[in-house]
Amino acid sequence: MTTVVKIGGARAVDPAGAIADIATRVDDGEELVVVHGGSTAVDQLLADLGEEPTYVTNPSGVTGRFTDERTMEIVSMAMAGNVNVDLTVALKNVGVDAIGLSGVDGGLLTGPRKSAVRVLEDGKKKIKRGDHAGRIEAVNEELLGLLVGEGYTPVVSIPMLADDGVAVNADADRSAAAVAGALAADLLLLTDVAGVYADPDDPATRIDAVTSPRELAAVEDAAEGFMTRKVMAAVEALERGASTVTIADANVEQPVTRAADGDGTVFERGALEETA
Numbered sequence: 001m002t003t004v005v006k007i008g009g010a011r012a013v014d015p016a017g018a019i020a021d022i023a024t025r026v027d028d029g030e031e032l033v034v035v036h037g038g039s040t041a042v043d044q045l046l047a048d049l050g051e052e053p054t055y056v057t058n059p060s061g062v063t064g065r066f067t068d069e070r071t072m073e074i075v076s077m078a079m080a081g082n083v084n085v086d087l088t089v090a091l092k093n094v095g096v097d098a099i100g101l102s103g104v105d106g107g108l109l110t111g112p113r114k115s116a117v118r119v120l121e122d123g124k125k126k127i128k129r130g131d132h133a134g135r136i137e138a139v140n141e142e143l144l145g146l147l148v149g150e151g152y153t154p155v156v157s158i159p160m161l162a163d164d165g166v167a168v169n170a171d172a173d174r175s176a177a178a179v180a181g182a183l184a185a186d187l188l189l190l191t192d193v194a195g196v197y198a199d200p201d202d203p204a205t206r207i208d209a210v211t212s213p214r215e216l217a218a219v220e221d222a223a224e225g226f227m228t229r230k231v232m233a234a235v236e237a238l239e240r241g242a243s244t245v246t247i248a249d250a251n252v253e254q255p256v257t258r259a260a261d262g263d264g265t266v267f268e269r270g271a272l273e274e275t276a
Contacts (some may be wrong), residue, residue: 001243002031002148002185005256006176009037010081010226012192013250014126015090021256022153023094031148034091034098035156035179037172038083039065045078046071056119056128062228066117067169072132075169076159080104084157091153099152103136103160104167108144109175111137119133132167134160136175139182166269173233181240188259189230190250195265196231207265210234216271244268 005022007015015036022032042065046053053073054066067075082101091098099131103109116129147154158175171188180187196219198205210219217236223231227247234245248264249255259266 002183003034004180004185004187006035006189007038008191012041017255019090021254033154035176038079041078041083067132068130079157088155096153098155100155102111103158106143108140109136109160111135132168134162136178141182177233177237180237180242184241186243187237187245189247194249195247200224211270
């Protein structure tokens with residue numbers, strides 16, 4: 001079975017441990033697909049180019065980047081360029097036959113474009129137009145399967161290819177969810193915390209297992225900020241066909257192995273039983 005490893009792109013995530021662990025597991029014959037984020041790299045490149053990032057909050061309270069045409073150019077440069085190349089090189093340097101791919105390559109990640117988004121400004125719901133973002137509906141799993149079957153480790157990045165033929169932004173966690181679902185794989189979401197905490201300020205309150213709709217509701221209530229999107233991605237991955245999803249710490253020794261062994265918040269398919 002293939003495992004999808006998503007390496008977070010926040011400043012607090014050090015990918016070195018995951019890179020070394022991936023090399024060991026590939027040497028042992030495991031099939032891996034790597035998906036990565038890069039929010040910090042995008043923000044840094046925006047700043048270097050004198051551009052201001054724009055964030056919006058949707059009516060559900062989830063905050064994300066608004067990607068206009070100029071920002072999309074910078075997202076592509078930072079993600080498919082800088083971050084993807086750096087991560088692919090780092091994996092190659094530890095013996096992994098890594099191959100970098102954007103979601104545009106071979107139509108790897110495709111779906112409809114969301115040119116307008118609903119936002120909440122000053123307590124009012126509004127429509128903001130000009131967004132270059134999309135929702136992944138299809139994954140070219142044949143391409144990934146071909147590469148993995150030939151011994152390569154794909155390293156996947158946004159942008160995705162929208163149905164109007166434009167490269168657009170997509171959430172990296174949800175991209176990883178789409179890939180894991182298409183491959184019926186286990187998904188490991190590596191980030192800068194050890195899982196979802198019942199009390200966001202107390203690591204001792206980590207929720208270890210999500211195996212029923214009741215436990216899923218509890219973890220959705222507990223998730224705040226960036227963790228909200230990760231929980232959404234976990235649910236989407238299971239709905240799409242992933243075996244399990246684990247949200248775990250990227251900054252420990254052997255983070256991939258530990259996450260695969262259940263050291264994190266583990267979502268199982270039983271969490272969807274009543275709504276499947």
